[in-house]
Every structure is written in C-alpha cells, then in structure tokens.
Amino acid sequence: MYMESLISFIVTEYNYSAALILIMIGMYGMIAKNNLLKKVIGMSIFQSAIILFYISIGYKGGASIPIIKHGSGMADHAAIDPTLYVNPLPHVLMLTAIVVGVATLGVALAILQKIYRVHGTIEEDEILESLKE
Amino acid sequence: MNLYGSLLWQFDLLIIPMVIICAIAALTIRDLLSATVVFGAYSFLMCLLWTEMLAVDVAFTEAAVGAGVSTILMVATALHIKRKSKD
Numbered sequence: 001m002y003m004e005s006l007i008s009f010i011v012t013e014y015n016y017s018a019a020l021i022l023i024m025i026g027m028y029g030m031i032a033k034n035n036l037l038k039k040v041i042g043m044s045i046f047q048s049a050i051i052l053f054y055i056s057i058g059y060k061g062g063a064s065i066p067i068i069k070h071g072s073g074m075a076d077h078a079a080i081d082p083t084l085y086v087n088p089l090p091h092v093l094m095l096t097a098i099v100v101g102v103a104t105l106g107v108a109l110a111i112l113q114k115i116y117r118v119h120g121t122i123e124e125d126e127i128l129e130s131l132k133e
Numbered sequence: 134m135n136l137y138g139s140l141l142w143q144f145d146l147l148i149i150p151m152v153i154i155c156a157i158a159a160l161t162i163r164d165l166l167s168a169t170v171v172f173g174a175y176s177f178l179m180c181l182l183w184t185e186m187l188a189v190d191v192a193f194t195e196a197a198v199g200a201g202v203s204t205i206l207m208v209a210t211a212l213h214i215k216r217k218s219k220d
Contacts, residue, residue, distance in 0.1 A: 015186075018149045022156055029160045035218040037165055037210065041172050044203065045156050048179050048195075055188050065187045086187045094191050102198050109210045116214045123219055 015056040022049030036115065036122040040108050047101045051094045058090035066091070144185050152178045163218045165211045173204035 010017050026049055029042020066088035068080060112122060119127050155175035162168040176199040183192040 014145070014149065018153065021153055025153070025156045025160065033160065034220045035165070037207075037214070038160060038168070038218060038220070041159050041168065041207075044172065045159070045175070048176070048199070051191070052179070052182070055183055055186055055191060058188070059186050063187065065189055091188045091191050094188075095194055098191070098194050098198055102203050105203050106206055109206050113210060113213055122214055 019049050019053040019056065022052065034124050036112050036124065040105065044105060051097055054090040054094050058087035060086050148178055148182050152182065165216050165218050169207040169211050172207065173200055176200040
C-alpha cells in the first residue's frame with residue numbers, strides 16, 4: 001500500500017526524482033573528481049539541481065504564468081483566484097540564488113587560475129605533491 | 134510538477150533525460166574545453182525546462198547569466214589552463 005503510493009509518487013512527480021539524480025551527480029563530481037575545474041562544474045550542477053527542486057515546489061497543474069490578467073482594469077478590488085497562477089515566491093528566491101551562484105563560480109575560477117599559475121597544474125594529487133616538496 | 138497536471142509533459146520526458154545525460158557527460162569528458170561547452174548545453178536545457186514549468190523570470194535569468202556569463206567565464210579559464218584532464 002505505502003510502497004505503491006511511493007512508487008506512484010516517484011513516477012508521476014518525476015521532477016523531484018530528476019532533482020535528486022542531479023544532486024547525486026553534482027555531489028559525485030565535487031567529491032570524486034581529481035581535476036579542480038571538474039569540481040567547479042559539479043558544484044554548478046548541484047546548485048541548479050537545488051533550483052530545479054524549488055521551482056518544482058512552486059508549480060501547479062493547470063495554472064498560468066504569475067502575471068495577473070487584466071491587471072490594470074482591476075481597481076475595484078476584485079478577488080484573484082490563486083489557483084490560476086503558479087506560486088511566484090520560489091521564483092524570486094531562486095533568482096537571487098542564480099546570481100549568487102554565478103558570483104561564487106567567478107571567485108572559484110579566479111582562485112583556480114591563481115592555483116594554476118603557482119603550481120602549474122590543476123590536478124589535486126599533483127598539487128598535493130608539489131606542496132610536500 | 135505532475136504527470137497529469139503539466140501542460141507539456143511530453144517535452145518533460147524529452148528534456149529531463151537530456152539534462153541528466155549532459156550532466157554526466159560534462160563530468161566525464163576529459164577535454165576541459167569540451168566539458169565546458171557541454172556544461173553550457175546543460176544550462177540551456179535547464180532554461181528550457183524552467184520555461185516549460187512557467188517560471189519565465191528564472192528562465193531568462195538562467196539563459197543570460199547561467200548559459201551566457203558562466204560559460205564565457207569557464208571557456209576563458211579552460212583556455213588559460215592545460216586542456217587535458219586526467220579523469
């Protein structure tokens with residue numbers, strides 16, 4: 001009974017499954033890869049997978065984009081049906097997250113180029129070797 | 134997002150496997166410039182997914198900032214360092 005509902009959740013709400021798979025791929029890239037640029041790519045994949053998860057929370061079936069129809073003609077305080085629009089709050093939060101992510105990416109790539117100028121390589125084991133000498 | 138509530142779930146079933154394939158390919162390709170370009174394709178597919186999930190503001194921010202600026206930054210970095218990766 002519970003197993004069936006779990007399987008039907010995984011199949012029908014497939015966006016959460018996709019976000020989970022992408023989070024796992026990004027974490028694998030951050031942990032297991034030896035090249036520092038590959039680690040940065042894994043971090044970006046992780047970040048956009050989390051954004052995918054949040055956007056999936058805000059989605060409603062049968063809704064429209066969050067722009068009020070006939071917005072300028074509604075001066076008489078007509079009620080707005082919230083089931084007609086997707087939830088715009090996660091969108092706004094994730095706009096901030098995208099911009100912060102690009103700033104983080106820029107700083108990471110700048111540090112990576114500095115490491116390459118000092119050590120002549122961006123492979124993690126070779127950097128550790130050159131630090132031992 | 135629901136299989137029955139989505140407007141265009143056929144596009145979902147096309148885009149989501151391509152996103153996952155691009156993510157795996159960006160981590161496994163050994164040439165760093167190619168990996169960067171595949172990562173740009175991943176960002177653009179993610180932007181298509183968000184347009185289709187009715188998050189248009191997030192989609193065009195991702196298209197400008199994610200697929201544009203971060204790809205340019207990564208290509209510039211990949212051209213300044215050694216192009217071959219060991220793994």
